[in-house]
Amino acid sequence: MHVSLMITCLGDAFFPDVGVATVKLLRRLGVSVDFPQAQTCCGQPHFNSGYHDDARDLARHAITAFAKSPLVVTPSGSCAAMVKLEYPELFHGDPTWHDRAVDLAKRTHELSDFLVNVLKVEDVGARFDGKATYHMACHLRGLGLVDEPLRLIQKVRGLQLVPLERYDECCGFGGSFAVRYPQISGAMVTDKAAFIEKTAVDAVIATDAGCLMNIGGCLNRKGSKVRILHLAELLAQT
Amino acid sequence: MSYAQHEHHDFLGASAQALADPTLQQALTRLTDTLLAGNRRGYAALADSSELRDHAKRIKEHSLAHLDQYLEQLEASVLKFGGKVHWAATAEDARRIVVEIAKKANCKHAVKSKSMTSEEIHLNPALEQAGIEVTETDFGEFIIQVAGERPSHLVAPAVHHTRESIARVLSKHLGEQLADDPKSLAMVGRRVLREKFRQADMGITGANFAVAETGTIVLVTNEGNGRLTTTCPRVHVAIMGIEKVIPRFIDLPVFLKLLARGATGQTLSVYTTLITGPRQPGELDGAEEFHLVLLDNGRSKVLATPFRESLQCIRCGACLNACPVYRRIGGHAYGGVYSGPIGSILTPLYDSVAANPHLPHASSLCGACQAACPVKINIPHMLIGLRELQHYHKPSRWERWAYGLWSMVLCRPWAYRWALWAARLLLRRNAQNGWLSQMPGPGAEWTKVRDFPAPAAKSFRERWKELES
Numbered sequence: 239m240h241v242s243l244m245i246t247c248l249g250d251a252f253f254p255d256v257g258v259a260t261v262k263l264l265r266r267l268g269v270s271v272d273f274p275q276a277q278t279c280c281g282q283p284h285f286n287s288g289y290h291d292d293a294r295d296l297a298r299h300a301i302t303a304f305a306k307s308p309l310v311v312t313p314s315g316s317c318a319a320m321v322k323l324e325y326p327e328l329f330h331g332d333p334t335w336h337d338r339a340v341d342l343a344k345r346t347h348e349l350s351d352f353l354v355n356v357l358k359v360e361d362v363g364a365r366f367d368g369k370a371t372y373h374m375a376c377h378l379r380g381l382g383l384v385d386e387p388l389r390l391i392q393k394v395r396g397l398q399l400v401p402l403e404r405y406d407e408c409c410g411f412g413g414s415f416a417v418r419y420p421q422i423s424g425a426m427v428t429d430k431a432a433f434i435e436k437t438a439v440d441a442v443i444a445t446d447a448g449c450l451m452n453i454g455g456c457l458n459r460k461g462s463k464v465r466i467l468h469l470a471e472l473l474a475q476t
Numbered sequence: 477m478s479y480a481q482h483e484h485h486d487f488l489g490a491s492a493q494a495l496a497d498p499t500l501q502q503a504l505t506r507l508t509d510t511l512l513a514g515n516r517r518g519y520a521a522l523a524d525s526s527e528l529r530d531h532a533k534r535i536k537e538h539s540l541a542h543l544d545q546y547l548e549q550l551e552a553s554v555l556k557f558g559g560k561v562h563w564a565a566t567a568e569d570a571r572r573i574v575v576e577i578a579k580k581a582n583c584k585h586a587v588k589s590k591s592m593t594s595e596e597i598h599l600n601p602a603l604e605q606a607g608i609e610v611t612e613t614d615f616g617e618f619i620i621q622v623a624g625e626r627p628s629h630l631v632a633p634a635v636h637h638t639r640e641s642i643a644r645v646l647s648k649h650l651g652e653q654l655a656d657d658p659k660s661l662a663m664v665g666r667r668v669l670r671e672k673f674r675q676a677d678m679g680i681t682g683a684n685f686a687v688a689e690t691g692t693i694v695l696v697t698n699e700g701n702g703r704l705t706t707t708c709p710r711v712h713v714a715i716m717g718i719e720k721v722i723p724r725f726i727d728l729p730v731f732l733k734l735l736a737r738g739a740t741g742q743t744l745s746v747y748t749t750l751i752t753g754p755r756q757p758g759e760l761d762g763a764e765e766f767h768l769v770l771l772d773n774g775r776s777k778v779l780a781t782p783f784r785e786s787l788q789c790i791r792c793g794a795c796l797n798a799c800p801v802y803r804r805i806g807g808h809a810y811g812g813v814y815s816g817p818i819g820s821i822l823t824p825l826y827d828s829v830a831a832n833p834h835l836p837h838a839s840s841l842c843g844a845c846q847a848a849c850p851v852k853i854n855i856p857h858m859l860i861g862l863r864e865l866q867h868y869h870k871p872s873r874w875e876r877w878a879y880g881l882w883s884m885v886l887c888r889p890w891a892y893r894w895a896l897w898a899a900r901l902l903l904r905r906n907a908q909n910g911w912l913s914q915m916p917g918p919g920a921e922w923t924k925v926r927d928f929p930a931p932a933a934k935s936f937r938e939r940w941k942e943l944e945s
C-alpha cells in the first residue's frame with residue numbers, strides 16, 4: 239500500500255519528530271510513504287475564524303497538492319476533520335471543486351483511523367516501558383474515532399494505561415480561542431494539567447499537535463515531569 | 477424592544493469575575509458534572525439513542541419546513557376545544573396580549589411555571605406595571621425572582637446560588653431568619669408558594685411541545701408546579717415560540733424520551749402535563765379560560781437563514797452542561813436570557829450580531845455540545861457561520877489583513893518555507909529546552925498562562941530528505 243503524508247503546518251514547524259515517527263511506523267507496517275512538497279496548511283484557522291474565502295483558497299491548494307495521492311494519512315484529527323467534514327461544505331456552490339473535495343475527503347484518514355480501519359491492525363509491535371494516560375482530542379469526536387486510539391494504545395507492550403479524569407474534555411486549545419480568551423482557555427488547560435498530574439504517569443498521549451502544544455506548554459510552565467507524546471511517537475517505538 | 481434586551485455587557489469582565497469566584501466554580505462543576513453524567517447514562521440506556529435522536533431531528537426538520545401549515549393546524553385544534561389563540565409578532569405584542577387577557581378576566585394574582593420564553597419577552601415587569609402580582613413557582617426561578625436576577629442555566633436557573641445565599645435571599649424577602657439546610661428551605665418554598673397558588677387567578681406557562689393534530693400543550697416539570705399553575709387559577713395562558721409545534725401526537729414520545737434524558741438523565745421528568753383546551757363540561761379540573769400565545773419575535777426571520785437548525789432546540793440545557801466554557805464562566809457571563817453554546821447562537825441572532833462580538837468566538841469548537849444535544853444541533857458550525865457574518869457587520873481591518881496575508885503565504889510553498897525560517901530565527905533565540913515563556917504579538921496572550929513550543933531546529937520538510945534515502 240502507498241500513502242501520502244499530510245504533515246500539517248503545526249506538525250511541520252513544531253513537531254517534526256511526529257512526522258518522522260509516522261513515516262517509520264507506516265514503513266514498518268509495509269506501507270510506502272511519499273511527501274507532496276506543495277502542501278502547507280489545511281486552512282482550518284481561516285475557516286474557524288470565519289474567513290471562508292481564504293479557507294477555500296487553502297482548500298483548493300491542498301486538494302491540488304494531494305491530487306495524485308491514492309490515500310492521504312495525517313497524524314492529526316483536527317486537520318483530518320477539516321478535510322473530511324469541512325472541505326465538501328466549503329464548495330457547495332461549486333460542482334467541480336465540490337467533487338474534488340469529496341474525493342479527497344474519502345481518501346484522507348487520520349492515523350489511528352488508517353491503522354485500525356484501513357490496515358486493520360491494532361498491535362503495531364510497539365513497546366513503551368512505563369505509565370501513560372490518554373487525552374482525547376476533540377476532533378476525534380467529530381470523526382467518530384472514539385475507540386481507535388485506545389485500541390492501539392492497549393496493545394502497546396509494557397505500557398500501563400492510567401485512566402484520565404474528563405479525558406474527553408477539551409484542553410482549551412481551540413486555535414484562535416486560546417489567544418482571544420487566554421483566561422478561559424488557561425482555566426481549561428490548568429484543569430487538564432492537574433488531572434494529568436494526578437495520574438502520576440510518565441507520559442500523556444494525544445493525537446493532535448494543538449493539544450500537545452497546549453497541554454505541554456502548561457505542564458512545562460508548572461515544571462511537571464510528565465512528557466507529552468504523540469500517538470505516532472508512541473507507536474513507532476519498539 | 478429587542479429580543480434579548482440585555483445591557484450590552486462586558487463579556488470579558490463578567491467571565492473573569494466568574495473564573496475568580498471559587499463558590500461559583502464549585503457550584504458549576506457540581507451541577508454540570510451531575511447533569512452531564514446523567515445525559516450520558518440516559519442515552520446509553522436507550523438501545524438506539526443515536527437513531528432516536530436522528531428521528532427527533534427529522535421531525536423537527538419536517539415541522540420547520542411546514543411551519544405555516546402546522547401552526548394553522550394547531551390554531552384550529554385549540555379553537556375546537558374552546559381555547560383562544562393569539563399571534564404575537566414581537567415581544568412587545570406578546571406582553572400586551574398577556575396583560576390584556578389578565579385585565580379582561582379581571583386577574584390580579586398570577587403564578588408562573590418555569591418558562592424561558594416568558595423570560596425572553598420580559599413578561600414579569602410588564603405584568604407588575606399593570607398592577608398584576610406575579611410569582612414564579614419553580615423554586616429556582618422563585619429564588620432568582622426574589623433576588624432580582626436572570627436565570628443562569630436553562631433548566632437550573634439558580635445554579636449560581638448556594639444554600640447559604642438562598643437562605644440569605646429568602647430570609648430578607650420574608651423578613652424572618654431561615655435555616656440554610658435544603659429541606660427546610662424547600663419547606664419554606666412550599667409554604668409560600670402554596671399560598672400563592674391558592675390566591676392565583678391566572679396561571680402562566682410556557683410549552684415544551686405543542687401538538688398540531690390535537691391542540692395539546694405539553695409541560696414537563698420536576699416540581700409539579702406546572703400542574704398546579706394550570707389547574708388552580710381560573711385562567712391559563714401558555715406562551716410558546718412558534719418553533720415548538722410538532723405535527724402528531726405519536727411524535728410526542730420521541731421527544732419525551734429524549735428531553736429528560738438529555739437534560740438530567742431521567743427516564744421521564746417527574747411530571748408530564750398534557751393540556752388540551754380549557755375545562756370541558758363534566759371535567760373536574762382545568763382552567764375556565766385557555767389562551768395560547770404564539771410568539772415569533774424574530775424566529776420566522778431565522779427560518780430563512782442557514783441558522784434555521786437553531787430552531788430545533790428543545791431547551792434541555794445539555795449543551796451547557798457539556799460545554800467546557802459554560803462550565804467555567806456560568807450563564808450570566810453570556811449576557812443574554814439564553815446562555816451556553818446555544819445562547820451564543822440565539823443572542824447574536826435575535827439581538828444583534830454586531831453588539832455581541834464575543835459570543836460566537838467564546839468556544840473552542842470542541843463539539844461536546846453537539847455530542848450531548850438530543851437533536852444533534854451542529855452548534856460549532858453555526859458559531860463559525862456567525863463569525864463569518866460578523867465580518868460583514870463589524871469587520872476588524874487589521875485582523876482581516878493578517879488572515880489575508882497569512883493565507884497568501886500558505887498558498888505559496890516558497891513563501892511558507894520562508895515564513896518557517898523567519899519564525900525559527902525570531903523565536904528560537906529565547907527558547908529554553910524547546911519552550912518559550914514569553915511570546916511577542918498576539919502570542920503574548922498565550923504565554924500568560926502557559927509556555928509555547930519553539931519551532932524545531934529543522935522542519936519536517938527539511939528532514940524529509942533524510943527519510944527519503
Ligand code: SF4
Binds near residue numbers: 630794796850
Ligand atoms: S441546543 Fe440541543 S443541547 Fe442545547 S439546549 Fe437546545 S436541544 Fe438542548
